[in-house]
Amino acid sequence: MITLDRLTKRYGEKTAVSDFSLQIRPGRVTGFLGPNGAGKSTTMRLITGLDTPTGGRALIDGTPYAQLSHPLREVGALLDARAGHPGRSARGHLLGMARSNGIPAGRVREVLETVGLAEVAGRRIGTFSLGMGQRLGIAAALLGDPRVLLFDEPVNGLDPDGVRWVRELIRSLASEGRTVFVSSHLMSEMQDTADHLVVIGRGRILVDEPVETVIAGSSRNALRVRTPEPALLRAELRAAGLTVEERPEAAPDELIVLGAGLEEVGALAFRSGVPLHELSLRRASLEQAYMELTAGSVEYGVAAPAPDGADDVVRGKAGTR
Numbered sequence: 001m002i003t004l005d006r007l008t009k010r011y012g013e014k015t016a017v018s019d020f021s022l023q024i025r026p027g028r029v030t031g032f033l034g035p036n037g038a039g040k041s042t043t044m045r046l047i048t049g050l051d052t053p054t055g056g057r058a059l060i061d062g063t064p065y066a067q068l069s070h071p072l073r074e075v076g077a078l079l080d081a082r083a084g085h086p087g088r089s090a091r092g093h094l095l096g097m098a099r100s101n102g103i104p105a106g107r108v109r110e111v112l113e114t115v116g117l118a119e120v121a122g123r124r125i126g127t128f129s130l131g132m133g134q135r136l137g138i139a140a141a142l143l144g145d146p147r148v149l150l151f152d153e154p155v156n157g158l159d160p161d162g163v164r165w166v167r168e169l170i171r172s173l174a175s176e177g178r179t180v181f182v183s184s185h186l187m188s189e190m191q192d193t194a195d196h197l198v199v200i201g202r203g204r205i206l207v208d209e210p211v212e213t214v215i216a217g218s219s220r221n222a223l224r225v226r227t228p229e230p231a232l233l234r235a236e237l238r239a240a241g242l243t244v245e246e247r248p249e250a251a252p253d254e255l256i257v258l259g260a261g262l263e264e265v266g267a268l269a270f271r272s273g274v275p276l277h278e279l280s281l282r283r284a285s286l287e288q289a290y291m292e293l294t295a296g297s298v299e300y301g302v303a304a305p306a307p308d309g310a311d312d313v314v315r316g317k318a319g320t321r
Ligand SMILES: Nc1ncnc2c1ncn2[C@@H]1O[C@H](COP(=O)(O)OP(=O)(O)OP(=O)(O)O)[C@@H](O)[C@H]1O
Pocket: 011, 014, 015, 016, 034, 035, 036, 037, 038, 039, 040, 041, 042, 043
């Protein structure tokens, strides 16, 4: 478990992390999301003792990183894939780390095999591609068989096979009961990988909830209804106070209803004597939910349309939050 207790980091006037209190629990993948400059890397550096907090503390299973006697056996972290000396071999790099933490040398071969680098173990790190460097960083994180793992943008530079491999690895580490904390800007990847999400913006925690709850809170969750009597049903839905979205691309027999449950619309159609040809849920994507959550927190951005029509609805109006 990772515990953040009023964790704060200021760089001069800039507050990168403001009073973070949360627990990142074992046995699940916790995704860490936020716009550029939100404070994700700073938080991970504070957890792994690479930076000192201005206030508060970060604890690994109750102990600050700096007080761990063999840190690599307690916490594995992929923070910067280019961390190794370019003149060293992959094997040499990992052997050095193993020695300094009392990890048997045989473990180096094991992790190189796990990440698919066994055949290039003798090659200099400086010749590695971005994806190979990423795999080496993951090998380093796994080296001490730690209970707590942090991955900052782990799929950066990986091909689709590599992305899938990382997703499966991360999920299996969590299913073994480890604490797994992962940052990424790839929303679809997070939706497939994470169980729980922490979303931050401008150094503040915006959300600390299960992925399902975050998606359920999006105003983009909608119902698709098809009926031979669209005008009659539209009038009945509006009379009941529900929002029926006007979409130019909608089929003539199709209605999109926001902020209502399947049962509610089904019952209303039944009472009104309107036949239905379809009544289905159109779930929002994590990307849509995320865009709504962080709309006011983007620091380094340009005005851009939100994905898939997320800008054609009054934000939050029909949401459940
Ligand atoms: N060493 C530093 N000195 C001064 N300011 C810093 C330092 N490190 C980070 N910051 C500032 O703190 C804020 C948070 O940065 P951080 O790198 O943690 O964000 P991030 O969420 O990881 O961003 P990204 O998604 O772009 O990686 C930014 O405004 C950044 O400029």
